[in-house]
Amino acid sequence: xxxxxxxxxxxxxxxxxxxxxxxxxxxxxxxxxxxxxxxxxxxxxxxxxxxxxxxxxxxxxxxxxxxxxxxxxxxxxxxxxxxxxxxxxxxxxxxxxxxxxxxxxxxxxxxxxxxxxxxxxxxxxxxxxxxxxxxxxxxxxxxxxxxxxxxxxxxxxxxxxxxxxxxxxxxxxxxxxxxxxxxxxxxxxxxxxxxxxxxxxxxxxxxxxxxxxxxxxxxxxxxxxxxxxxxxxxxxxxxxxxxxxxxxxxxxxxxxxxxxxxxxxxxxxxxxxxxxxxxxxxxxxxxxxxxxxxxxxxxxxxxxxxxxxxxxxxxxxxxxxxxxxxxxxxxxxxxxxx
Amino acid sequence: xxxxxxxxxxxxxxxxxxxxxxxxxxxxxxxxxxxxxxxxxxxxxxxxxxxxxxxxxxxxxxxxxxxxxxxxxxxxxxxxxxxxxxxxxxxxxxxxxxxxxxxxxxxxxxxxxxxxxxxxxxxxxxxxxxxxxxxxxxxxxxxxxxxxxxxxxxxxxxxxxxxxxxxxxxxxxxxxxxxxxxxxxxxxxxxxxxxxxxxxxxxxxxxxxxxxxxxxxxxxxxxxxxxxxxxxxxxxxxxxxxxxxxxxxxxxxxxxxxxxxxxxxxxxxxxxxxxxxxxxxxxxxxxxxxxxxxxxxxxxxxxxxxxxxxxxxxxxxxxxxxxxxxxxxxxxxxxxxx
Numbered sequence: 001x002x003x004x005x006x007x008x009x010x011x012x013x014x015x016x017x018x019x020x021x022x023x024x025x026x027x028x029x030x031x032x033x034x035x036x037x038x039x040x041x042x043x044x045x046x047x048x049x050x051x052x053x054x055x056x057x058x059x060x061x062x063x064x065x066x067x068x069x070x071x072x073x074x075x076x077x078x079x080x081x082x083x084x085x086x087x088x089x090x091x092x093x094x095x096x097x098x099x100x101x102x103x104x105x106x107x108x109x110x111x112x113x114x115x116x117x118x119x120x121x122x123x124x125x126x127x128x129x130x131x132x133x134x135x136x137x138x139x140x141x142x143x144x145x146x147x148x149x150x151x152x153x154x155x156x157x158x159x160x161x162x163x164x165x166x167x168x169x170x171x172x173x174x175x176x177x178x179x180x181x182x183x184x185x186x187x188x189x190x191x192x193x194x195x196x197x198x199x200x201x202x203x204x205x206x207x208x209x210x211x212x213x214x215x216x217x218x219x220x221x222x223x224x225x226x227x228x229x230x231x232x233x234x235x236x237x238x239x240x241x242x243x244x245x246x247x248x249x250x251x252x253x254x255x256x257x258x259x260x261x262x263x264x265x266x267x268x269x270x271x272x273x274x275x276x277x278x279x280x281x282x283x284x285x286x287x288x289x290x291x292x293x294x295x296x297x298x299x300x301x302x303x304x305x306x307x308x309x310x311x312x313x314x315x316x317x318x319x320x321x322x323x324x325x326x327x328x329x330x331x332x333x334x335x336x337x338x
Numbered sequence: 339x340x341x342x343x344x345x346x347x348x349x350x351x352x353x354x355x356x357x358x359x360x361x362x363x364x365x366x367x368x369x370x371x372x373x374x375x376x377x378x379x380x381x382x383x384x385x386x387x388x389x390x391x392x393x394x395x396x397x398x399x400x401x402x403x404x405x406x407x408x409x410x411x412x413x414x415x416x417x418x419x420x421x422x423x424x425x426x427x428x429x430x431x432x433x434x435x436x437x438x439x440x441x442x443x444x445x446x447x448x449x450x451x452x453x454x455x456x457x458x459x460x461x462x463x464x465x466x467x468x469x470x471x472x473x474x475x476x477x478x479x480x481x482x483x484x485x486x487x488x489x490x491x492x493x494x495x496x497x498x499x500x501x502x503x504x505x506x507x508x509x510x511x512x513x514x515x516x517x518x519x520x521x522x523x524x525x526x527x528x529x530x531x532x533x534x535x536x537x538x539x540x541x542x543x544x545x546x547x548x549x550x551x552x553x554x555x556x557x558x559x560x561x562x563x564x565x566x567x568x569x570x571x572x573x574x575x576x577x578x579x580x581x582x583x584x585x586x587x588x589x590x591x592x593x594x595x596x597x598x599x600x601x602x603x604x605x606x607x608x609x610x611x612x613x614x615x616x617x618x619x620x621x622x623x624x625x626x627x628x629x630x631x632x633x634x635x636x637x638x639x640x641x642x643x644x645x646x647x648x649x650x651x652x653x654x655x656x657x658x659x660x661x662x663x664x665x666x667x668x669x670x671x672x673x674x675x676x
Contacts, residue, residue, distance in 0.1 A: 021645055025508060157646035159505040167497040167505050169674075170363060170666035291629065291652065307359055307663035308495035311653040314629065315646060325645035328508035336507075337675075 003036045003092075004335050005054075007085060009111050010097030011044040011064055014125045014152070017324030018095055023057035025328060035335045042070055043085045049073035050080065050089050082107060086114050093334060095327060096124040102222060102242065105129040112137060116144040123330040125152035125323055131226035131242045134233040147337075149330035150234075154227040155180060155299045157322035158315030162329070164235040164303060171305035173235055175275035180227040182297030182317035183211050183218040184250050184270040188283075189295040191258050192267055198253060210297060220249035221270060221281040228272045228279050240279055248282040261285050267293050341374045341430075342673050343392075345423060347449050348435030349382040349402055352463045352490070355662030356433055361395035363666060373673045380408055381423045387411035388418065388427050420445055424452050431672060433665060434462040440560060440580065443467035450475060454482040461668040463490035463661055469564035469580045472571040485675075487668035488572075492565040493518060493637045495660035496653030500667070502573040502641060509643035511573055513613035518565040520635030520655035521549045521556040522588050522608040526621075527633040529596050530605055536591060548635060558587035559608060559619040566610045566617050578617055586620040599623050605631050 006022075008015055019042065026037045038054035049055050049063070049070045063073045071077040080088050094115040098108050108126040115122045117140070124130070129137060130153055141148040151161050155178075164173055179185050183205060190201045202219065205211035217223045225245040232238040250270050258268050266285040269292055273280045286292035291312050294300050299317030304310050316322040344360075346353055357380065364375045376392035387393050387401070387408045401411045409415040418426050432453040436446050446464040453460050455478070462468070467475060468491055479486040489499050493516075502511055517523050521543060528539045540557065543549035555561045563583040570576040588608050596606050604623040607630055611618045624630035629650050632638050637655030642648050654660040 021508065024645070028510070158649065159501065162505045163497065163501065166671070167500045168663075168667060169670040170359065170663050172366070289631070289633070291632070293627070294629070295627070305663070307362070307666070308660050309654045309657070311496065311651070313649070313651045315649040319647070322646050325506075325508050325643070328645070329506060332507040333504070 002034065003038050005038050005040045005091040006093050006095050007089065007091045008039055008042040008095045008097065009085065010099065011042055011060075011070060012097070012099060013320040014323050014327075015042070015044075015097040016061060016064065017320035017322070018097060018327055019057040019060050020321055021324040021328045029332060033332065033336050040089045040091050041085050043081050044070050046079075046081050047071035048078045048080050048085050049076045050078050050085065051076040052089055083110055083114055086111070086118065091120065093121045093123060093331060095331070096122055096126055097327070098126060100126050100128040100226070102128050102131065102217070102226060105132045109133060109137075113140055116140045116146055116148075119144055119146060121147040121334050122149075123327050123334070124150045125327055126150075127153045127223070127226040127230065130233075131229040134229065134241065135239060147334045149334060150230070151330050152323050152326035154230050155301065155315065156182075156317040156319060157325050158299045158301065158313055158317060159326070160231070160301045160313060161234050162333070163311075163313060168303070168305060168308060168311065171307045173303055173305050175273070175304045176231050176235065176301055177271055177273050178301035179269055179292065179294065179299055180272040180301070180317070181218055181221075181224040181270060182299055183215065184221075184224070185294070185299075186210050186297045187219070188250060188253070188258070188268055188270065191255055192262060193295070195255065195259070197255050198251065219251050221247045222249075224270060224272045224281045228274050228281055231274045232279055236274060236276065238276065238279075245279040245281060250283055253283050340372065341376050343376050343378045343429040344431050344433050345427065345429045346377055346380040346433045346435065347423065348437065349380055349398075349408060350435070350437060351658040352661050352665075353380070353382075353435040354399060354402065355658035355660070356435060356665055357395040357398050358659055359662040359666045367670060371670065371674050378427045378429050379423050381419050382408050384417075384419050385409035386416045386418050386423050387414045388416050388423065389414040390427055421448055421452055424449070424456065429458065431459045431461060431669060433669070434460055434464055435665070436464060438464050438466040438564070440466050440469065440555070440564060443470045447471060447475075451478055454478045454484055454486075457482055457484060459485040459672050460487075461665050461672070462488045463665055464488075465491045465561070465564040465568065468571075469567040472567065472579065473577060485672045487672060488568070489668050490661050490664035492568050493639065493653065494520075494655040494657060495663050496637045496639065496651055496655060497664070498569070498639050498651060499572050500671070501651060506641070506643060506646060506649065509645045511641055511643050513611070513642045514569050514573065514639055515609055515611050516639035517607055517630065517632065517637055518610040518639070518655070519556055519559075519562040519608060520637055521553065522559075522562070523632070523637075524548050524635045525557070526588060526591070526596070526606055526608065529593055530600060531633070533593065533597070535593055536589065557589050559585045560587075562608060562610045562619045566612050566619060569612045570617055574612060574614065576614065576617075583617040583619060588621055591621050
């Protein structure tokens with residue numbers, strides 16, 4: 001049985017989900033694929049825990065929960081952080097789960113390029129570096145001859161990139177239309193069903209932890225636009241970057257507009273659209289009986305293909321363990337091919 | 339560039355779709371995977387066309403269309419048929435597209451076991467041998483050390499088996515609930531929206547070619563039950579066969595029952611359910627706003643997982659090219675791993 005040594009960079013909601021997911025699934029992965037997963041380093045924003053023999057996933061979670069810092073991990077806590085962790089220990093795959101940064105894509109971009117340069121495979125949940133520097137990343141990955149997988153970057157647990165690339169491998173894909181942001185779908189759904197104003201619904205979503213304190217990335221469509229760029233590049237082969245997307249969010253969608261649409265049998269949804277003709281995020285009317293009429297924080301994608309006609313998929317677009325599940329699937333698909 | 343030599347057994351709607359799909363996609367497959375697909379034999383129920391250098395897909399389609407028999411294929415038409423075709427020519431992968439037979443699973447079972455015994459990979463769209471003899475087939479496949487893929491047997495173009503096994507590889511799957519038969523979904527949808535009786539709607543579906551002249555397999559739930567068995571075995575790892583499924587079809591669903599459900603905000607749908615607890619096909623009420631409320635001939639499956647929560651997928655459950663697309667994806671996933 002072979003070891004697969006992992007470095008986990010980022011220990012927020014997604015990173016914690018990965019630790020929990022590995023704790024839950026390492027036995028299954030061992031039995032099914034003959035691979036022994038070992039987290040040899042895990043890092044939060046300023047500290048880490050590093051041990052060549054492998055860290056205990058549950059102890060990582062407990063340490064972070066209790067002290068807020070991985071530095072407190074018994075015996076192996078360290079003040080090494082960031083990119084230096086990648087030099088501190090031997091590893092096979094980088095699990096990159098740092099927060100998305102849509103300004104300069106750091107630190108995800110540096111982490112990823114460094115791993116490629118060192119000949120390591122990377123699994124990421126990050127949208128920033130993919131949305132801003134897709135081409136550069138893929139060129140570096142190909143030069144290095146490594147694997148690079150990023151299912152979790154679009155739609156959380158909802159499979160879409162692997163679905164298109166592998167599960168629909170025979171099909172040409174001409175467009176994808178989807179609800180790619182759960183926070184805005186929650187807000188629009190609640191405005192529709194409860195007749196609440198945008199401001200009050202946003203406040204409610206913030207209280208529930210569905211919207212962030214600074215909700216800009218979600219409500220202004222930035223998050224969805226990143227996903228549009230990633231799908232354009234990875235599925236449709238369009239050489240696009242963030243600036244190519246026409247973006248309008250939901251902050252100016254009025255309750256009046258929602259009510260008027262509702263009277264005519266329509267809902268207002270924030271739709272991301274990916275095709276050769278356009279890359280766009282905007283509030284759109286969807287028919288009340290269409291698959292797009294999903295409520296709550298669900299994500300949905302409708303894929304138009306040549307051979308298989310339309311395929312629609314939906315699932316949880318966020319969530320700690322849910323997003324981690326997509327990263328673990330990517331990891332399994334990397335190791336089973338070795 | 340390597341050749342991949344195919345034998346195509348069965349030249350009805352699915353077999354024709356495969357020939358058309360290969361004609362459309364062989365260049366893409368060649369460019370992307372470096373594999374040259376060649377149909378070296380194609381057989382209908384009593385004749386065939388056989389040529390070690392490869393047959394022309396469009397000429398196969400034209401021959402069948404014009405004469406009804408592949409025997410008329412210029413120069414290479416033959417009266418060899420059935421299992422003998424597998425001995426008549428060298429090949430790499432059997433594409434098994436014969437009609438489903440739920441009595442004794444022939445000829446699909448013999449075709450498939452013969453190919454395994456000869457060390458060949460098999461892609462099938464057939465439900466009969468999988469629903470009746472799953473365990474025997476998998477044991478024979480494993481003994482032979484070959485690939486065996488059957489995405490097209492459940493849900494046509496809708497990805498479900500590969501979706502669960504590969505795209506959700508990290509997840510444990512505890513149940514699948516789905517609309518697994520397009521014909522019955524069409525009939526129930528039309529009864530609901532048009533207020534037509536079962537008998538009249540069935541007659542309409544037969545006129546449109548959506549229901550067969552003998553509609554028993556669809557309307558009595560037999561087709562959906564086969565799919566339940568295949569999912570139970572392949573996704574949930576339950577050792578089940580057709581007799582383990584509790585089956586009730588839609589032929590006794592009255593318009594009154596549908597109207598009553600509708601008044602209360604529900605639709606009647608034929609639901610297949612797969613879990614450790616039960617394997618069942620029966621008419622069930624679904625909420626009018628739920629994803630299950632899809633109209634027409636669409637198929638849908640809701641997969642309950644441990645890590646990713648619920649994932650739902652929908653797509654065309656039938657159609658010549660649509661079903662063939664699933665077989666071509668299986669074929670690509672076999673050849674790209676060689």
